[in-house]
Amino acid sequence: MSAQSIASxxxxxxxRQKLPLRSPVVALIAVxxxxxxxxxxxxxxxxxxxxxxxxTYDPRQAVKYYRAHGQAPExxxxxIVDFRTAEKPGTIxxxxxxxxxxYVLPDFQAIRYGIGVGKDGFGWAGIVKVGRKQEWPTWTxxxxxxERDPKAAQYKDGMPGGPENPxxxxxxYLYEGNQDTIYRIHxxxxxxxxxxxxxxxxxxxxxxxxxxxxxRVEIGAKVIVLMQGAALYRGV
Amino acid sequence: xxxxxxTAVQATVFSCFLAFSPSAQAEKLVIGVPAWPSAKVTANIxxxxxxxxxxxxxxxxxxxxxxxxxxxxSGDIDVHPEIWLPNLSQIVERMSGNEGSLRLSPNGVNAxxxxxxxxxxxxxxxxxxxxxxTNPDIAVKFDSDGDGKGEIWIGAKTWSSTEIEMIRAHxxxxxxxxxxxxxxxxVAMAAVDAAVATGRPVVFYCxxxxxxxxxxxxxKLEEPAYDAARWNIVKRAxxxxxxxxxxxxxxxxxxxxxxxxxxxxxxxxxxxxxxxNRISFEPSDTTAMSYAxxxxxxxxxxxxxxxxxxxxxxxxxxxx
Numbered sequence: 001m002s003a004q005s006i007a008s009x010x011x012x013x014x015x016r017q018k019l020p021l022r023s024p025v026v027a028l029i030a031v032x033x034x035x036x037x038x039x040x041x042x043x044x045x046x047x048x049x050x051x052x053x054x055x056t057y058d059p060r061q062a063v064k065y066y067r068a069h070g071q072a073p074e075x076x077x078x079x080i081v082d083f084r085t086a087e088k089p090g091t092i093x094x095x096x097x098x099x100x101x102x103y104v105l106p107d108f109q110a111i112r113y114g115i116g117v118g119k120d121g122f123g124w125a126g127i128v129k130v131g132r133k134q135e136w137p138t139w140t141x142x143x144x145x146x147e148r149d150p151k152a153a154q155y156k157d158g159m160p161g162g163p164e165n166p167x168x169x170x171x172x173y174l175y176e177g178n179q180d181t182i183y184r185i186h187x188x189x190x191x192x193x194x195x196x197x198x199x200x201x202x203x204x205x206x207x208x209x210x211x212x213x214x215x216r217v218e219i220g221a222k223v224i225v226l227m228q229g230a231a232l233y234r235g236v
Numbered sequence: 237x238x239x240x241x242x243t244a245v246q247a248t249v250f251s252c253f254l255a256f257s258p259s260a261q262a263e264k265l266v267i268g269v270p271a272w273p274s275a276k277v278t279a280n281i282x283x284x285x286x287x288x289x290x291x292x293x294x295x296x297x298x299x300x301x302x303x304x305x306x307x308x309x310s311g312d313i314d315v316h317p318e319i320w321l322p323n324l325s326q327i328v329e330r331m332s333g334n335e336g337s338l339r340l341s342p343n344g345v346n347a348x349x350x351x352x353x354x355x356x357x358x359x360x361x362x363x364x365x366x367x368x369x370t371n372p373d374i375a376v377k378f379d380s381d382g383d384g385k386g387e388i389w390i391g392a393k394t395w396s397s398t399e400i401e402m403i404r405a406h407x408x409x410x411x412x413x414x415x416x417x418x419x420x421x422x423v424a425m426a427a428v429d430a431a432v433a434t435g436r437p438v439v440f441y442c443x444x445x446x447x448x449x450x451x452x453x454x455x456k457l458e459e460p461a462y463d464a465a466r467w468n469i470v471k472r473a474x475x476x477x478x479x480x481x482x483x484x485x486x487x488x489x490x491x492x493x494x495x496x497x498x499x500x501x502x503x504x505x506x507x508x509x510x511x512x513n514r515i516s517f518e519p520s521d522t523t524a525m526s527y528a529x530x531x532x533x534x535x536x537x538x539x540x541x542x543x544x545x546x547x548x549x550x551x552x553x554x555x556x
Contacts, residue, residue, distance in 0.1 A: 006243060027543065037506040081433060082433065083429060083433050084429060084432060084433075084451050084452060085425075085426065085431070085451070086425060086429075086447055086448075086451060086530045086531045087422070087426060088533055093426045093429070093430060095430045095434070098378055098430070098434050098436075100430075100434070102430070102433075110433075126419075126420065126423060127420060127422055127423060139237060224422060224423055224425045224426045225423075226426060226430060227380065227387065227417065227419065227423070227427060
């Protein structure tokens with residue numbers, strides 16, 4: 001099946017859990033957050049109901065889809081869903097396996113956003129809180145990236161916020177107690193990457209969605225990061 | 237499970253009991269308040285009832301369950317609203333008896349400990365029994381990371397029940413087909429919520445009374461009835477070979493929890509002691525208390541007040 005034919009059906013497809021690394025897609029520009037290391041691409045598989053087969057939704061196809069439609073597949077678009085939970089309204093629940101972030105609403109509903117996560121998932125699971133919020137955050141490349149990439153080196157003192165900044169329009173800084181975990185929920189300058197596992201560590205949302213979330217969430221809000229595979233679950 | 241014990245901790249706490257002599261608190265009833273919602277509501281029901289009906293001043297003190305037991309031993313706290321058994325059996329046995337500092341209400345609330353799935357999981361995967369988890373074809377349906385093994389939440393790291401669930405997994409043999417995951421309860425319950433929302437299979441340790449049974453359609457997996465001959469638990473703290481020496485491949489024994497109180501109340505506040513002995517909750521009471529606090533976001537005080545207003549006849553009966 002061609003990438004184009006896959007893309008044409010993506011608006012009715014649903015994502016499957018992440019699968020093991022098959023091959024890196026070196027042509028892609030990776031999205032980094034402050035804690036990011038070298039980016040690699042993993043493949044998300046998506047069920048095609050027309051052929052009843054799982055087909056690859058990798059970054060190459062994601063880019064094509066985004067160019068064709070100007071947005072991520074329907075499954076990853078912001079929507080209100082039924083969500084029965086004991087968590088209080090205002091809580092954020094991150095489901096890296098499905099590439100969803102839930103913002104809990106009253107009456108057993110939630111706003112579901114599509115997200116992109118790291119190549120190995122979020123890196124950990126547990127309970128943190130929103131410790132700080134920032135509009136158009138500054139991005140500082142990690143030291144190893146500065147050493148490796150001269151283009152990144154020019155931002156060693158920080159890249160000002162703006163459309164080209166990999167952290168996108170907003171960032172929510174996740175704290176454990178009063179300690180910054182170095183993990184963030186942030187926007188992106190590469191919205192095609194929603195639904196994929198690339199880069200590492202942080203949670204990416206498209207800029208409209210992260211702005212919507214930013215406007216709703218309060219400092220101190222509880223953030224529950226779910227397991228994304230047993231290894232991460234056990235590692236906490 | 238709520239009670240978090242190791243033998244070493246039990247021994248330390250018990251030795252603390254011996255270091256203090258109980259002192260009567262004839263003027264005020266001090267009620268310990270453990271961290272979980274149904275216990276908080278029960279503590280408030282006791283406090284409000286004793287204050288309003290018997291005219292005795294009360295004081296609520298939020299403490300961990302072991303600390304409350306320790307302070308009952310030392311005479312600083314008078315009541316523990318929810319002592320779980322068999323999880324706290326060893327320490328309760330040490331504190332009870334004619335010369336002991338603790339009395340347990342004879343009326344326990346029946347509790348359950350099982351392995352659970354959602355109703356849709358049972359339908360989609362065909363799983364019916366705990367032993368089905370040893371079947372690789374079933375187990376792989378719970379695989380969330382593509383390694384060919386399923387994932388099962390067995391409890392929080394610090395729970396005494398988690399150690400036993402690990403023993404059960406090894407005794408049944410599904411430790412070979414399933415990854416045994418330990419995580420805080422909030423994370424595990426949110427994972428159940430997300431699994432329900434997206435139609436994914438999920439299997440997890442469950443205990444009741446618990447609000448998850450109100451929130452979702454939950455199915456308890458079948459297993460052989462409790463058999464003491466097949467239930468031998470060696471604690472991790474007691475023996476490095478605890479896992480190899482233990483066996484538990486049947487259902488849990490019946491669990492239950494009771495109100496506990498300082499023995500000196502029988503002498504100093506006999507009316508209170510009689511009342512505490514006669515309180516008799518149903519599991520549905522406890523589930524409703526938990527649900528009202530956790531899911532509906534009501535304060536334990538408000539839930540207790542509402543419960544008293546709706547159950548005045550029961551309170552009156554217990555006060556006779």
